[in-house]
Amino acid sequence: MASGAGEETTAKSRILVVGATGHIGRHIVAAAARLGHPTTALVRDLSPSDQAKSQLLQSFRDAGVNLLHGDLYDHSSLVAAVRDADVVISALRAPQIPDQTNLIAAIKEATGGDVTRRIRFVPSEFGMDPERGGGGAVEPVRSIYAGKAAIRRAVEAAGIPHTYVACNYFAGFALPTIGQFLPMSPPVDSVVIIGDGSTKVVFVEEADIGTLTVRAAVDPHAENKAVHIRPAANTVSHEELIALWEKKTGKKMERVYVPEDVLLTKIQAYIKGGMTTPLDPASDVEATQLYPDVKYTTVDDYLDRLL
Ligand SMILES: NC(=O)c1ccc[n+]([C@@H]2O[C@H](COP(=O)([O-])OP(=O)(O)OC[C@H]3O[C@@H](n4cnc5c(N)ncnc54)[C@H](OP(=O)(O)O)[C@@H]3O)[C@@H](O)[C@H]2O)c1
Known part of the structure; x- marks a missing residue:
């Protein structure tokens, strides 16, 4: 019987995580298990x-979890690992993004041209969609997003089933400082706002990224789609985030506005947005609508932990 949108089959998939010990990879491993x-x-x-x-x-x-010794630059270790997997999720870091072609080559070799042997690949993205908001980034981030988009094309050219995950901001990177980039500490009396603070961005807790990534990676409805993680309760502007923090602490903050050119490399998400651009129903799905049973951590919950 066919399952409805967002209802995965109960069958389990063998999941291989590459970059498993990293900041986001460990949450994907935990969720998969x-x-x-x-x-x-x-x-x-x-x-x-x-x-x-x-x-x-x-x-x-x-x-x-089964631990397997291997390296992105050791082809035989990759082929051996991929051969026993139904789904390969990569959480490699920026310098390794272009070299995910090694994983594509390993998947091709492991399937040996057998079209019935399907291995789904989830390449390392875990940020803004590289072809939407990511495209508006400045260097050095622009090159990272270009590399992620190039990997999409290589996956598609190889005919490998895939799911792309655009999870927006890791909450753990941005919320403990109430969204400030400088200084890298929680605000006390004043808060630094990049741009005018009105652009909406999306924060997602890492454990929720892990859960929603794994749900999508094994879901036939998310095959060959871009899955965007945009929890409605976590889509807030910097001004709204600060107002929420002020409400929780009962303390009003002085606002220090920093012009765009001062922190250009770090600020594109806040100034130009890109996390809330319209999705294309033909190629995109939103994860918290697809999996409404996943109770995600809201920004409001997260700030309570900081008090
Ligand atoms: N949305 C956001 O706010 C945000 C923030 C940061 C990053 N990101 C994105 O998230 C993704 C993952 O980044 P991250 O910060 O989680 O990465 P990370 O913490 O730096 O972890 C990288 C992982 O790759 C592994 N690795 C490195 N070289 C390898 C090799 N040659 N062979 C096999 N494994 C290797 C590392 O293993 P070892 O333990 O052996 O070193 C580690 O497990 C990237 O696409 C990045 O752009 C998003």
Whole structure:
């Protein structure tokens, strides 16, 4: 029986996460295991001397995650990892974005031209849509988005089933400072506003990004679509975010406005937007509408934790 929009089949998919130990990758691994999918994390160092990383790997093992040694630059390790996967999710960082062609090559080799052996690929994006708001970015971010768009074209040219995830801002990067880029600390008496503070942006908690990414990655309705994570309650302007913080703390802040050219490399999301541009129903879906049962952390909830 066909399932309706957003209703994935109950069948489990073998999920491989590359970049599993990273800031967002660890949340994708946790969500995949929690949702009951046989999950493998490709890891460069299985016995790291760094204690935090060692504890992270132990948390993966405790969650039943299979740890597999491999490297983006070791082709045979990639093919071996990909061969046993139904879905490959990449959470590699910016310098490795262009080199995800290695993953595309590994997927092609693992399927061996067998059209019935489908491996879905979710390339590392996890920001603004590289072909919408991302296109308005300035360097060095512009090149990163161009690299992400080029990977989309390479995936499509290879005929690999795919899902793109545009999750907008990681809440953990922006909310603890109430959206300030400078200084990198919570505001006390005054708050720095880039631009005029009226542009709407979207904040999504990393655990919710993990959950919604995995839900979409195994969902037939999200195949060959761009999945945008735009929780309605988390779509706020910087002014609205500050007003919410003022309401919670009972303290009014002095506003210091910084002109565009001073912080040009960091401010495009706030000044020019791009996280709320209209979606195209033919190619885009919004994740919290597709999966309304996922109770996401709202900006309001998140700020309560900071009090
Ligand atoms: N929306 C936002 O606010 C936001 C913010 C930041 C980043 N992003 C985007 O999110 C994505 C992931 O970024 P991130 O900050 O989560 O990354 P990150 O924390 O830097 O993690 C990168 C991961 O890639 C792994 N890795 C690096 N080189 C590798 C190699 N040669 N082979 C295999 N694995 C390798 C690292 O493993 P090791 O542990 O071995 O180093 C780590 O697990 C990127 O597309 C980035 O542009 C979005």
